[in-house]
Amino acid sequence: MTFILASNNKKKLAELREILSELGIELLSQSEAGLQLEVEETGTTFEENSRLKATGACDLLNLPCIADDSGLCVDALGGEPGVYSARYGGERCKNDIERYEYLLKKLGGAENRAAKFVSVITCVFPNGESIVCRGECPGEILTAPRGENGFGYDPIFRPEGMERSMAELSADEKNAISHRGRALEKFKAKLREYYADK
Numbered sequence: 001m002t003f004i005l006a007s008n009n010k011k012k013l014a015e016l017r018e019i020l021s022e023l024g025i026e027l028l029s030q031s032e033a034g035l036q037l038e039v040e041e042t043g044t045t046f047e048e049n050s051r052l053k054a055t056g057a058c059d060l061l062n063l064p065c066i067a068d069d070s071g072l073c074v075d076a077l078g079g080e081p082g083v084y085s086a087r088y089g090g091e092r093c094k095n096d097i098e099r100y101e102y103l104l105k106k107l108g109g110a111e112n113r114a115a116k117f118v119s120v121i122t123c124v125f126p127n128g129e130s131i132v133c134r135g136e137c138p139g140e141i142l143t144a145p146r147g148e149n150g151f152g153y154d155p156i157f158r159p160e161g162m163e164r165s166m167a168e169l170s171a172d173e174k175n176a177i178s179h180r181g182r183a184l185e186k187f188k189a190k191l192r193e194y195y196a197d198k
């Protein structure tokens with residue numbers, strides 16, 4: 001079975017590919033499928049943006065397309081950066097490091113450092129049916145970055161129950177507890193049900 005990931009993010013592709021290979025699914029990126037598409041993320045929820053991306057690719061490729069919309073929600077910042085995680089700080093932040101430094105500055109010495117990563121995975125099939133799963137990983141924002149693994153805000157996030165930051169975990173350790181890993185666990189179960197009903 002071939003599925004397409006509606007994303008150009010290589011790190012996301014590697015994480016999802018590894019987990020979905022357990023189901024015998026070959027996951028290709030949209031560019032590997034010959035599609036150059038940048039869907040405008042106009043939604044205000046992870047669910048809306050995830051569906052926009054999956055539907056945009058499925059309409060053009062006519063294959064099952066998966067999209068992940070994810071981000072970091074910080075309690076003391078009213079849920080920011082949330083769906084704007086990839087573009088947090090706008091023009092003033094050019095890369096992941098500048099974005100997490102911006103977040104650390106905004107949060108300052110706040111005592112409440114509670115936060116969570118959220119991932120919503122949507123799979124849209126050419127017949128219009130879809131599967132939607134949400135995964136969350138609660139934790140807290142560190143006062144300074146730690147670790148080199150992962151991507152995005154991983155160096156400043158410590159998952160609940162862990163001593164290390166997300167960027168200090170191996171890929172397998174991260175997949176076992178991450179928002180995306182959890183959403184995918186649900187996705188795998190729903191996909192099995194989906195095909196069992198056919």
Ligand code: IMP
Nearest residue numbers: 068069070071072085086151152153154
């Ligand atoms: P999306 O491509 O619109 O879903 O943007 C997701 C953004 O959220 C990424 O660019 C990262 O900044 C952040 N993000 C999502 N998942 C993770 C993760 O697993 N670790 C660190 N940052 C993440």
